[in-house]
Amino acid sequence: MNKKQYLASLIILGVVSIGLIVTNAIWDYMNWVLIIALFFIIYMFIKYRIDGSVQYFSTRFNMLLDYDLDMEGALKMAEEALKKAPTEAIKSMYRMYLGMAQYYSGYYDDAVKSFNQVELNRLNNVFHALVFAFTAYASFELHDQETFDQSLERIRQLKSRVPLKYQNFVGGYEEILDAIKNMDVSIDHYKEMVEKHFGNDDGFIARKINYNYRLSYYYKAIGDTVEMDKCLAFVIANGKNQHAALRAKEMFKGSVNIEDFVYDPTKKPEVVETVEPTYIETAEIIDESPLDEVDEVEELDEPEDQDEK
Secondary structure, three states: OOHHHHHHHHHHHHHHHHHHHHHHHHHHHHHHHHHHHHHHHHHHHHHHHHHHHHHHHHHHHHHHHHHHHHHHHHHHHHHHHHHHHOOOOHHHHHHHHHHHHHHHHHOOOHHHHHHHOOOHOOOOHHHHHHHHHHHHHHHHHHOOOHHHHHHHHHHHHHHHHOOOOHHHHHHHHHHHHHHHHOOOOOHHHHHHHHHHHOOOOOOOOHHHHHHHHHHHHHHHHHHHHHHHHHHHHHHHHOOOOOOHHHHHHHHHOOOOHHHHHOOOOOOOOOOOOOOOOOOOOOOOOOOOOOOOOOOOOOOOOOOOOOOOO
């Protein structure tokens, strides 16, 4: 082997060695890329399953409260979901739902405790409105004015911190709670806010119950016992074990027949005709909606989940 052959051999060996090194590096890099990609795919699948289960829970939970009026079922569902929550963030979400179920079941003290245990920093701040609003609703039933005022103030502060598209949602809770707070000094404004936030029919019986329950306080304040009892009779006749029905039984004075106010969603409005003049009279159907106490917003349009505004 002469000098030229020797140098050529060294050059070829060097090129092959560098090529092998580069190829090996590429394969190592590709292995890491595949591992990272696989990890990302698995993570997204898990996240999808978790988000999907929360969405399913929210839909089913709201149906139990708003349509079935199954307080016991909603409470049990929330308790079981909380026990099985896979992450702390999901646990905070389910604890919020638990507080709502306790509120609607009439367990106001337990509801306030559950809301106080929610780790707000783990929730989107839009959901903070539900925590504060339902804490205020429960505090109202407990005659705890201090906690009510604190919750209302927190909602006021929250309003400017949520995205613009959710400010009306938060503002709705602020309006109805402020009206409840000032009921004694501005009862007409209270009625106006009840009509505004609970007066629209969303098709769910819970909305009608919340509307009549809130409106009964207006008639109580102006001393109209008959109209108050009409509202309370509707709540008692249709509310099953919902908290409003339980409270309505305590407030009811017995001036009307409760059985006359059983709601039949299949019943068509009554039509009455006369010869002179001719007209059609549509029977009035009591309507309820809004914030719902999701019902009470007591009811606002919740971010997927909630009704009492």
